[in-house]
Amino acid sequence: MVEITDVVCSLCGCVCDDIVLEVENNEVVKVKRGACSVGKSKLLGHERIKSPMIRENGELKECSYDEAIKKAAEILYKSRRPLLYGWSSTVCEADSAGIELAEDIGGVVDNTATVCHGPSVLAIQDVGIPSCTLGEIKNRADLIIYWGANPAQAHANHMKRYSYVSKGYWTAEGKKGKKLVVVDVRKTMTSKMADVFVQVEQGKDYQVFSALRAILRGHEDVVPDKVAGVPKAQLLEVANMVKEAKFGITFFGMGVTQSGARHNNIVNAIQFTRAAHLHGKWSIMPMRGHYNVTGFNQICCWQTGFPYSVDLSRGYAWYNPGETSSTDLLYREECDAALIIASDPGAHFPGAALRHLAKIPVIQIDPFANPTTEFADVVIPAAISGIESEGGVYRMDNIPLRLRKILETDYYVPDEEIVERIHAEVRALREKEAE
Amino acid sequence: MVGMNVNLISGRTAVQGQNLDSKLTEKYFDEVAVCNLNGSDMEKLGVTPDDNVRVTTAYGAVVVKAKQDDGNPEGVIFIPMGPWANVLVSGYTEGAGMPRYKGIAAEVEKTGEVVLPVKELMRTYME
Numbered sequence: 001m002v003e004i005t006d007v008v009c010s011l012c013g014c015v016c017d018d019i020v021l022e023v024e025n026n027e028v029v030k031v032k033r034g035a036c037s038v039g040k041s042k043l044l045g046h047e048r049i050k051s052p053m054i055r056e057n058g059e060l061k062e063c064s065y066d067e068a069i070k071k072a073a074e075i076l077y078k079s080r081r082p083l084l085y086g087w088s089s090t091v092c093e094a095d096s097a098g099i100e101l102a103e104d105i106g107g108v109v110d111n112t113a114t115v116c117h118g119p120s121v122l123a124i125q126d127v128g129i130p131s132c133t134l135g136e137i138k139n140r141a142d143l144i145i146y147w148g149a150n151p152a153q154a155h156a157n158h159m160k161r162y163s164y165v166s167k168g169y170w171t172a173e174g175k176k177g178k179k180l181v182v183v184d185v186r187k188t189m190t191s192k193m194a195d196v197f198v199q200v201e202q203g204k205d206y207q208v209f210s211a212l213r214a215i216l217r218g219h220e221d222v223v224p225d226k227v228a229g230v231p232k233a234q235l236l237e238v239a240n241m242v243k244e245a246k247f248g249i250t251f252f253g254m255g256v257t258q259s260g261a262r263h264n265n266i267v268n269a270i271q272f273t274r275a276a277h278l279h280g281k282w283s284i285m286p287m288r289g290h291y292n293v294t295g296f297n298q299i300c301c302w303q304t305g306f307p308y309s310v311d312l313s314r315g316y317a318w319y320n321p322g323e324t325s326s327t328d329l330l331y332r333e334e335c336d337a338a339l340i341i342a343s344d345p346g347a348h349f350p351g352a353a354l355r356h357l358a359k360i361p362v363i364q365i366d367p368f369a370n371p372t373t374e375f376a377d378v379v380i381p382a383a384i385s386g387i388e389s390e391g392g393v394y395r396m397d398n399i400p401l402r403l404r405k406i407l408e409t410d411y412y413v414p415d416e417e418i419v420e421r422i423h424a425e426v427r428a429l430r431e432k433e434a435e
Numbered sequence: 436m437v438g439m440n441v442n443l444i445s446g447r448t449a450v451q452g453q454n455l456d457s458k459l460t461e462k463y464f465d466e467v468a469v470c471n472l473n474g475s476d477m478e479k480l481g482v483t484p485d486d487n488v489r490v491t492t493a494y495g496a497v498v499v500k501a502k503q504d505d506g507n508p509e510g511v512i513f514i515p516m517g518p519w520a521n522v523l524v525s526g527y528t529e530g531a532g533m534p535r536y537k538g539i540a541a542e543v544e545k546t547g548e549v550v551l552p553v554k555e556l557m558r559t560y561m562e
Contacts, residue, residue, distance in 0.1 A: 012452075041453035119533050153449040185444060185537075186513060187506030202442050202511055203538040254446060258536040262529075289447075309532055321532030331526030346557060347458055347517050350534045351495050352526025358560040368456040371518050374557035 003032070008403050009039040010089070010386025013288035013396035014155050014162070019043070026407050028387075036156030048412075049369050049381035060379060065413060065421075072339070072363040072378045073425030079337035079361075081313070082107040085114075085326050086343030086365075088290030090382075091391025091403060094415035095292070095299040098341065101423045103304075106313040108335070110326045111296040112289070112343050113308045118321055119257040120286040121297065121307050123266030130273055132249075132283040133397045134161070139168030140281075143245035145181045147269065148205060148255020149287045152189035158287070163249070164193070179245075181238055183208065184255060196238060203259045204228030208235070209268035215239040216275035243279040253287040288396035290343075291386075295394035330356045339363045339422075341415060342382075346371030365418055382415045389414035438544035439480055441512045443492065444537040445520035458517070459553060467517040468550045470543065471504035476512075482545050489546040490514070490523060492539050497522040497556075498548045512543060518556050 007019040019034035021043060031040045052068035053060040063071075076082050084102045087095045088111050095111075102109035113121060123129075137144075144163045151158040159165045167174040182194035183205070191197045200208050204227075211227040214220065216239055225232050242248060250273060256265040269284060276282035288294050297307035304310045306319035309326070322328060326345070329335045330353035337360055345357060347370060357375050364376035367384045383389040386403035391414075394400050413421075454463035470488050472480075482488060482501045489498050490512070497519050507513055514520040516536065523541060524534050551559070 011455075037449060038452040038455075042456060046457040114532055115534060115536075119531065122531075150447065154447040154452060156449065185511060186504075186508060191506075199508070202444060255537065258533060259444075259538045260535060262531045262533050262535075322528060322530040325528065325532030327526055327528055327534050328532060331528075344455075344458070347521070349521060350524035350526045351522045351560065352524075353534075354521070354557075354560045358557075368458075370456075370458045371553055371557050374554055375560075 001029070004406060007034070007406060008386060008401055009035055009043070010291045010384070010393070010403055011039045011042045012155050012291055013294065014157050015291050015393060015395040015401050016157050016161060017401055021406065023406065028406070038156055043387070046368055048367055049379060052381060053379040055377040060376070065380070068378050068380045069418065069421045070425055072380065072422050073429060075337050075361045075363055075378065076105055076339065076422065077426050077429045079105070081335045083326060083329055083335040083338045084109045085338060085345060086111065086341040087296040088112040088293035088343055089385070090342035090415040091292060091385050091389070091393055092295045092299050093391045094341070094419055095296045096303065097416050097419040097423065099300055099303045101419055101426070103312045104423065105426060106315070108309070108311045108313070108324055108329060109300065110309045110324070111300070112293055113297060114321070114325045114327065115348055116254065116289050116293060117257055117286045118308060118325065119263035120252075120266045122263040122321060123270060126263070127267050127270050129270055130277070130283055131285050131397070133399055134395065137249050137283070138162050138166045138171070140170055140247040141249045142171065142177060143179050143181070143241055143248040145183065145248070145250040146190055147183040147250055147252045149251055149253025150184070150188040150190045151251070151287065152193065154253070154289070155287055163251070179241055181241065196234070196241070198230055198234060198238060201229040203261070205256050205259065205265050206261045206268050209265070209272045211235050212239055212242070213268070213272050213275040216242060216272075216278060242276050245280050248276060248280060248282045250282070250284045251287050252284070285397060292393040294396055294398055295392065298394050298398070327353045330354070335360060337361045339365070340372050340376075341365040341419070344370040344372050346373070346375060365415060367412070380418055381412055382418060383409050383412035385415065388412055391416070438542045439476065441476070441510050441541050441543050443490065443512050443514065443523060443539040443541040445514050445516045445524070446537070448515045451515045451517065464552060467515045468499045468519045469502045469515060470499045471502050471507055471513040472543070473507045473509045473511070474503050474505050475509055477501060477503055480543065480545055487546050487548060487550060488543050489548060490541050490543050492523040492541045494525045495522040498546055498550050500550055512541065518553055522556070
């Protein structure tokens with residue numbers, strides 16, 4: 001038995017880096033410290049895809065890595081409008097190789113932000129974002145707002161490591177010296193911990209941000225008695241807490257990005273943060289989901305100039321979410337092949353988009369079988385990043401961290417190598433045709 | 436009352452997250468193929484826990500198991516993000532790139548129909 005310390009978790013955007021594992025016979029036998037229930041479940045492992053597979057007469061048949069990679073290359077080489085989607089549960093090195101492949105074949109490259117914090121990215125491009133690191137929040141924040149987010153279930157270590165429950169340099173008393181406000185449509189495990197729970201009518205967060213902005217800017221007289229189901233007295237109470245805070249932070253989640261107003265909600269959330277600056281130090285941060293969803297956006301910006309939903313078919317990068325985003329491409333039945341890596345649109349895309357995904361050739365690269373596998377024509381199992389292979393990732397606050405290799409594998413191939421081998425085969429097909 | 440008009444939202448749960456890499460298991464099915472309703476809404480629909488409900492939107496219909504969650508306001512139902520919820524979501528993003536996963540007009544009613552396992556549900560897209 002070997003104890004391994006400082007393991008970096010490859011599950012959610014918290015990227016906890018203080019995990020202690022026990023490893024025996026090349027298996028994780030115990031998660032001793034550090035991981036939440038969700039991270040622990042990942043570290044202890046699940047049933048794997050055992051072999052590369054190619055679909056023949058409706059059935060997936062096992063084959064070699066070389067055969068699957070060749071078949072994947074043929075599909076992409078033949079395709080006139082390929083979509084290369086996912087990239088959030090893998091490392092930056094794989095993302096970089098994938099964007100290069102997309103550029104070479106004139107594809108559209110998109111990551112899971114498109115169904116997650118894509119609207120936040122759009123809002124940030126619109127009005128900027130006053131943000132900070134999770135370390136600053138841990139050490140300084142005395143008022144924490146979770147808005148449309150349920151970290152107790154979705155980012156279970158977030159409050160303990162970085163916010164409400166954490167103890168830092170100027171927050172040595174932990175939650176005793178802090179206040180927690182939760183804004184949500186429904187009561188959640190997170191809202192039960194709150195000093196103030198603001199229950200907003202679904203889809204009306206925008207109005208509540210506006211009301212708080214008005215109060216913080218000295219115009220409380222224009223705020224009606226009730227805003228989106230929230231009594232004015234409670235809005236005044238929250239605004240007062242904001243005014244009195246030394247360092248405040250708003251964390252926001254899918255509750256505001258996935259409802260009708262989408263990026264407009266986030267623009268208003270950022271403007272609310274600016275109004276709070278009249279009274280103290282404030283920051284705002286999206287609760288990013290996958291452990292490297294942020295990293296893909298970084299890498300994609302370096303390589304194409306844009307963070308996600310980038311169409312490379314014109315010979316230059318074209319970015320227009322709503323047109324070049326995965327759901328729209330599939331819904332318009334535009335793409336004629338898809339490479340899906342480190343994500344699961346089968347489980348997480350709208351049915352109307354899946355109807356088209358089910359029709360076109362699909363290449364799946366993933367350690368685990370999932371609903372997307374049902375549509376896949378080529379399945380290539382990958383080594384698990386952060387367990388069987390290493391690489392760079394970006395935490396939700398854009399801090400780069402390096403995933404470690406914990407276990408050996410003499411069979412599974414890392415994502416980066418799979419993508420590079422597919423790309424090499426695509427080049428070989430092109431050279432052959434040119435001969 | 437046969438059916439009831441509600442507002443549908445979807446989202447993450449801890450058990451859903453624990454089974455991200457094992458979505459073909461019973462645990463995932465038991466957690467995700469579920470519709471969380473306020474107790475008073477369940478009463479109005481004549482539904483008890485473990486009864487199945489049929490949820491219909493302009494984009495599709497799906498059968499899931501009813502579960503009581505009084506944290507939901509009346510008239511709001513919550514289905515964990517995943518294959519069952521997504522049957523009910525529009526593919527049209529209104530030019531935003533982001534599907535509207537929360538705030539979908541839906542009708543919910545009691546049904547004797549069974550909940551489709553995930554592989555069978557996926558097969559319905561191939562028909």
